[in-house]
Amino acid sequence: MPQAKTGMKARRIREDALRYGMLFFICLVVLFPLYWMVITSFKTQRELFSGTQTFFPSNFTLTYYLDPLEGVLSTNSPFLGFFFNSMIVSFFSTMFCLIIGSLAAYSLARFEIKLNKNDRLSFFILTARMLPPIVIIVPMYLIMQQLGLLNTHWAMLIVYTGFNLPFVVWMMKAFFQEIPTELEESAMVDGDSRMKAFYKIILPLVGPGLVATSIFTIILTWNEFLFAMFLLNSADMMTLPPGIANFITQYETNWGSLTAAATLAVIPVVIFSFFVQKHLVKGMTLGAVKG
Amino acid sequence: MSKESLADTSTSSSVQLRNNKNKRFFKKNLLPYWLLLPTISILAVLTIFPLAYSIYVSFQRFNTFGEAVGFHGVNNYADVISSITFWNSLGITLLYTAGVVAVEMVLGLALALMVSKENKVMSYLRWILIIPMMLSPLVVGIVFRLMLNADFGIVNYMLTSIGLPAVDFLGNSLTAFLSIMLVDVWQWTPMCFLIALAGLQSLPQDPYEAARLDGASKWQILRDITIPLLKPVLIVALVIRTMDALRMFDQVFVLTQGGPGRATEVISFLMYRAAMRFSDFGFATAGLFMVLVVTILLSLIMIKLLNRTEKTGGY
Numbered sequence: 001m002p003q004a005k006t007g008m009k010a011r012r013i014r015e016d017a018l019r020y021g022m023l024f025f026i027c028l029v030v031l032f033p034l035y036w037m038v039i040t041s042f043k044t045q046r047e048l049f050s051g052t053q054t055f056f057p058s059n060f061t062l063t064y065y066l067d068p069l070e071g072v073l074s075t076n077s078p079f080l081g082f083f084f085n086s087m088i089v090s091f092f093s094t095m096f097c098l099i100i101g102s103l104a105a106y107s108l109a110r111f112e113i114k115l116n117k118n119d120r121l122s123f124f125i126l127t128a129r130m131l132p133p134i135v136i137i138v139p140m141y142l143i144m145q146q147l148g149l150l151n152t153h154w155a156m157l158i159v160y161t162g163f164n165l166p167f168v169v170w171m172m173k174a175f176f177q178e179i180p181t182e183l184e185e186s187a188m189v190d191g192d193s194r195m196k197a198f199y200k201i202i203l204p205l206v207g208p209g210l211v212a213t214s215i216f217t218i219i220l221t222w223n224e225f226l227f228a229m230f231l232l233n234s235a236d237m238m239t240l241p242p243g244i245a246n247f248i249t250q251y252e253t254n255w256g257s258l259t260a261a262a263t264l265a266v267i268p269v270v271i272f273s274f275f276v277q278k279h280l281v282k283g284m285t286l287g288a289v290k291g
Numbered sequence: 292m293s294k295e296s297l298a299d300t301s302t303s304s305s306v307q308l309r310n311n312k313n314k315r316f317f318k319k320n321l322l323p324y325w326l327l328l329p330t331i332s333i334l335a336v337l338t339i340f341p342l343a344y345s346i347y348v349s350f351q352r353f354n355t356f357g358e359a360v361g362f363h364g365v366n367n368y369a370d371v372i373s374s375i376t377f378w379n380s381l382g383i384t385l386l387y388t389a390g391v392v393a394v395e396m397v398l399g400l401a402l403a404l405m406v407s408k409e410n411k412v413m414s415y416l417r418w419i420l421i422i423p424m425m426l427s428p429l430v431v432g433i434v435f436r437l438m439l440n441a442d443f444g445i446v447n448y449m450l451t452s453i454g455l456p457a458v459d460f461l462g463n464s465l466t467a468f469l470s471i472m473l474v475d476v477w478q479w480t481p482m483c484f485l486i487a488l489a490g491l492q493s494l495p496q497d498p499y500e501a502a503r504l505d506g507a508s509k510w511q512i513l514r515d516i517t518i519p520l521l522k523p524v525l526i527v528a529l530v531i532r533t534m535d536a537l538r539m540f541d542q543v544f545v546l547t548q549g550g551p552g553r554a555t556e557v558i559s560f561l562m563y564r565a566a567m568r569f570s571d572f573g574f575a576t577a578g579l580f581m582v583l584v585v586t587i588l589l590s591l592i593m594i595k596l597l598n599r600t601e602k603t604g605g606y
Binding site for chain 1: 320324326331333334341342345348402406417418419427428429430431433477485534537538540566567575579
């Protein structure tokens with residue numbers, strides 16, 4: 001008996017070693033491209049193009065961040081403008097989305113609505129997310145052209161609010177459904193109106209859900225490229241993704257500036273994603289899987 | 292849903308009375324509709340209206356300046372159907388989608404099984420494993436373009452340093468196609484992983500104990516218990532990934548611009564090119580409609596699949 005036990009133990013240790021070894025290798029595969037992006041932004045061009053690749057910059061340089069000509073953080077570079085534009089567009093579209101979407105989500109989660117028999121309405125809302133953006137983009141471009149909104153942040157706010165709404169509605173619906181109805185019912189028995197019960201009781205309870213949803217929406221908006229490229233064409237209006245794409249054509253071989261810009265653009269997202277890990281599943285799957 | 296929980300609470304008669312009152316209140320009140328109105332109207336304006344508008348555009352003739360110059364009938368559709376580039380793109384897109392989704396599903400499930408154990412190390416590992424999907428696909432494209440560069444890319448450097456020949460990854464039809472697939476797998480396996488993991492963590496424990504008592508092997512448990520129980524969740528991952536892969540654009544834009552030749556010209560990129568470079572909005576919208584039909588058909592099939600497993604499977 002004891003022999004069998006030690007045999008099993010040895011097997012378990014072997015299995016664990018194999019498992020952690022594989023996971024270590026996978027993490028390396030996941031993190032290496034990011035590491036490579038960051039160190040390339042600190043390398044001199046001569047080092048990058050020299051025959052031997054170095055896994056750590058031998059001449060550490062901040063040229064691509066601070067240099068007045070090549071640095072992305074210098075006032076000559078449009079990068080900070082892109083960053084600022086991305087912040088404005090992400091912030092306001094997320095705010096609109098959350099306000100409008102939470103109301104709809106609350107309605108879908110709490111009321112019996114004839115239109116929503118068998119979740120039909122919810123699915124209609126979901127199909128808007130499934131629509132490939134490229135199908136909408138050409139008419140959207142022509143419509144914005146007619147409205148004179150091409151190359152304005154208004155165009156981006158309208159488009160992003162619309163396209164992130166289904167996501168916000170589905171995610172918030174899942175959060176609202178987790179709260180027992182008895183809570184607001186008892187508040188209503190105490191004489192509060194439904195809206196007052198919503199503000200006083202429900203909203204504080206879905207607080208974490210609201211935060212998670214808004215962070216996701218911000219990330220989605222922050223990363224969006226196709227709409228931004230079609231609808232914005234001057235450097236002072238561009239958000240980060242089309243801005244960085246412009247860098248590719250402008251500085252074809254200036255990998256230092258390009259990776260510096262990419263690094264700075266990625267930092268907020270990586271930080272944000274750390275805070276929403278727990279709610280990730282609900283967000284990415286539109287509440288289809290309990291997270 | 293509210294209906295069930297209302298029914299659950301109706302134990303005493305007073306509660307019953309109150310709930311009846313509430314129910315009537317819910318039915319008569321227009322509040323739920325007012326709450327839905329902004330969302331529905333925005334979605335209608337931003338999806339149905341542009342769709343209708345693009346049907347109109349798809350029947351128009353456009354000159355080289357991108358101005359509509361008159362009715363063109365179904366000629367745009369005929370142009371699309373008879374264009375070899377369209378069928379080429381559709382084929383590439385479908386092949387690409389099938390390839391990446393299959394690989395991502397298998398890898399994602401395997402990864403989820405590896406980290407499903409609950410401990411501190413695993414929770415950090417999980418965070419690392421999901422980072423790729425949070426990044427902008429554009430940035431990911433740039434980083435891989437740097438790493439896969441034929442002359443100074445790190446991948447070729449590693450290959451040559453262990454004695455293998457250097458590969459012109461993005462300059463060769465087959466390797467360019469495989470490269471964009473590789474980038475997709477790197478970025479989106481985490482999505483499948485995450486969904487599978489969530490499914491794994493919510494599985495009931497009883498069947499596992501029974502199987503363990505029966506002395507089932509690990510492989511048997513995986514094949515006969517885990518995968519069947521996980522099927523509905525895996526279909527969710529399948530649907531989401533398929534939809535996203537069909538519309539993939541950013542990586543191709545950064546990495547290959549559809550080239551070399553037309554080897555990686557996925558459908559979104561072809562239509563982008565038709566619309567933006569050649570101002571042929573009629574051709575682009577007509578082509579996009581046909582893509583939309585394909586997408587809708589595929590998603591209907593998959594949603595049917597999903598509904599069926601939801602009814603039979605006990606998720």
